[in-house]
Amino acid sequence: MQSSSLMEFQEILLPTIETALKASFEVHDFSSSAALKEMLAYHMGWSKNEDSAGHGKRLRPLITLLCTGAFDAPIENALPAAVAIEFLHNFTLIHDDIQDKSPRRHGRPTLWTQWGVAQAINAGDALFSVAQLTMLELVKTTDEAIANQGVRQLNQVCLRLTQGQHLDIAFESESEVDTQAYLTMIAGKTGALIALSATMGGLVAYQAQDRLALLSKFGKNLGLAFQIQDDILGIWGDSNTIGKSTASDIITHKKTLPILFGLQRCPEFQQEWQNEDPSPEQILHMAEILSKCGAQAYTRTQVEIYTKQAFDALDRVYSHKNAYTEALFDLTESLLNRDF
Amino acid sequence: MQSSSLMEFQEILLPTIETALKASFEVHDFSSSAALKEMLAYHMGWSKNEDSAGHGKRLRPLITLLCTGAFDAPIENALPAAVAIEFLHNFTLIHDDIQDKSPRRHGRPTLWTQWGVAQAINAGDALFSVAQLTMLELVKTTDEAIANQGVRQLNQVCLRLTQGQHLDIAFESESEVDTQAYLTMIAGKTGALIALSATMGGLVAYQAQDRLALLSKFGKNLGLAFQIQDDILGIWGDSNTIGKSTASDIITHKKTLPILFGLQRCPEFQQEWQNEDPSPEQILHMAEILSKCGAQAYTRTQVEIYTKQAFDALDRVYSHKNAYTEALFDLTESLLNRDF
Numbered sequence: 001m002q003s004s005s006l007m008e009f010q011e012i013l014l015p016t017i018e019t020a021l022k023a024s025f026e027v028h029d030f031s032s033s034a035a036l037k038e039m040l041a042y043h044m045g046w047s048k049n050e051d052s053a054g055h056g057k058r059l060r061p062l063i064t065l066l067c068t069g070a071f072d073a074p075i076e077n078a079l080p081a082a083v084a085i086e087f088l089h090n091f092t093l094i095h096d097d098i099q100d101k102s103p104r105r106h107g108r109p110t111l112w113t114q115w116g117v118a119q120a121i122n123a124g125d126a127l128f129s130v131a132q133l134t135m136l137e138l139v140k141t142t143d144e145a146i147a148n149q150g151v152r153q154l155n156q157v158c159l160r161l162t163q164g165q166h167l168d169i170a171f172e173s174e175s176e177v178d179t180q181a182y183l184t185m186i187a188g189k190t191g192a193l194i195a196l197s198a199t200m201g202g203l204v205a206y207q208a209q210d211r212l213a214l215l216s217k218f219g220k221n222l223g224l225a226f227q228i229q230d231d232i233l234g235i236w237g238d239s240n241t242i243g244k245s246t247a248s249d250i251i252t253h254k255k256t257l258p259i260l261f262g263l264q265r266c267p268e269f270q271q272e273w274q275n276e277d278p279s280p281e282q283i284l285h286m287a288e289i290l291s292k293c294g295a296q297a298y299t300r301t302q303v304e305i306y307t308k309q310a311f312d313a314l315d316r317v318y319s320h321k322n323a324y325t326e327a328l329f330d331l332t333e334s335l336l337n338r339d340f
Numbered sequence: 341m342q343s344s345s346l347m348e349f350q351e352i353l354l355p356t357i358e359t360a361l362k363a364s365f366e367v368h369d370f371s372s373s374a375a376l377k378e379m380l381a382y383h384m385g386w387s388k389n390e391d392s393a394g395h396g397k398r399l400r401p402l403i404t405l406l407c408t409g410a411f412d413a414p415i416e417n418a419l420p421a422a423v424a425i426e427f428l429h430n431f432t433l434i435h436d437d438i439q440d441k442s443p444r445r446h447g448r449p450t451l452w453t454q455w456g457v458a459q460a461i462n463a464g465d466a467l468f469s470v471a472q473l474t475m476l477e478l479v480k481t482t483d484e485a486i487a488n489q490g491v492r493q494l495n496q497v498c499l500r501l502t503q504g505q506h507l508d509i510a511f512e513s514e515s516e517v518d519t520q521a522y523l524t525m526i527a528g529k530t531g532a533l534i535a536l537s538a539t540m541g542g543l544v545a546y547q548a549q550d551r552l553a554l555l556s557k558f559g560k561n562l563g564l565a566f567q568i569q570d571d572i573l574g575i576w577g578d579s580n581t582i583g584k585s586t587a588s589d590i591i592t593h594k595k596t597l598p599i600l601f602g603l604q605r606c607p608e609f610q611q612e613w614q615n616e617d618p619s620p621e622q623i624l625h626m627a628e629i630l631s632k633c634g635a636q637a638y639t640r641t642q643v644e645i646y647t648k649q650a651f652d653a654l655d656r657v658y659s660h661k662n663a664y665t666e667a668l669f670d671l672t673e674s675l676l677n678r679d680f
Contacts, residue, residue: 030503032507128468129498136492163373166376170375
């Protein structure tokens, strides 16, 4: 459930973000390969005759803009950073889909299934550069030092993302993964970029280092809670609301937090996990065993811990409240209590 | 044949470049995935117990440093840019090898054959960010505006590179490619990055726009001549000196400039090209047909045209000559008259 304040901001800001994304994309010279431009437009959900199905949630740029507005600073100054982060996120999705061999995203074929692996790797690389060039546009709304700081942080985050991704790929072929290693992985893969989204909101508002550190803490914990909530939905989510099969992470044998807990603490689950082709009944049974041995309770507790830390950081950084801070609190709550 | 001036510079500068590359790499925090760091070190030729076989020529950073020195400016100011461009070049090689399915480079297995496609894509992405972060180090040797400009140009070049790469991949499945489209492709794929190497040498020496444009012209033409010379060696090179089979580009059915000329102008070659599994004798015969119909002469003329343009630009930008300009002229000559 979303509060009216958050919904009002979304109504105004999502079209602003979409317009800025398109404008930042159109500025580049793709004259020697219109086909490459077309691939990127397709990935971003901007192909001709396309409804909104191709779009993502634009969650990260929304966080950046709200974090800037919450300092009573002009949110348009943050637009280049907000949009750059969304491009960066989309670059990682293009390469992730190849690495995971995912055939579909947002209900449409992924780039690599449509154009082949070689062209999709290359298109991702192009979008990475679009992200960097967009971040540099901060020179127009702030100054050169802030723009350079933005690019620096964006690439430092990428080094964390690629380390998280390295672990994620490596985990697939490892029989045992401990929960601490899993948390390190998602901190890199999901936490680092959401932390950047929040931090950039403060950086463009010329905030001091201690506040930027709190924003980073807010974003990181929000990202961790968000990802772990995803893990819960991947096993116990309602198939009607999440749009996947019930217990889909058990079906795809994905090593998420509740499953790692089960493998470490629950011999009965450990045994069932060996079954490489379980029936639908066996899958539901595995989800039940996990619940019984405490995996669901453990995972929910983790979500609560990270959510509390996110709220704490938010509360400390914004001692002065306004409509934007209210929307940020609402956004955090809505992401974590979601059942979709 | 190389002059003593160039050789002396290489003796001093190549170890300087290698040390700077390693120092710029070591500065990053790879604490959550040492294995990713190891992959990158392997690609760069820095694995333990490795002789120099893994190293590339470090041609691009050498050009940057020489271009700076040729303005009588301190070459150490250019080191971050020089090293960033070498990292960028290596990032493209990692992804190229996946896209081309090349099993070996510098006599060793490529990253993707050693660690799989998913990890290799990810390692390339990490090296891309290392390149960007290294370019930003220009703030220490120049200022924020130059660093900003360096990152901007690096990413604009990447957009040209990815367009060139898109065309290159697309050409593989096209039956007809015209020579103009081929030149556009190599201008993006090879010319743009060597143009950047030269331009950055002038930018860190605070040169005006007209000189930077001449440096870019020099680098672009050098890159084109270099690539087309490669095409000649790929058909008529001595297998002993180039380390590949004679007529290797005919064997791999690669659409290089002399081959495209043959397909357009030489019906006999066009016919032989249809043979999907030619014998060694037939391959040598195809190389002969190409020579007879004028493909070798045409291609050599192209090398000469671009070389002349490279020399012209060099001469105009450096009206005042010093030991560095001499080395630049020598380098250009040695690259274009090479038979290896």
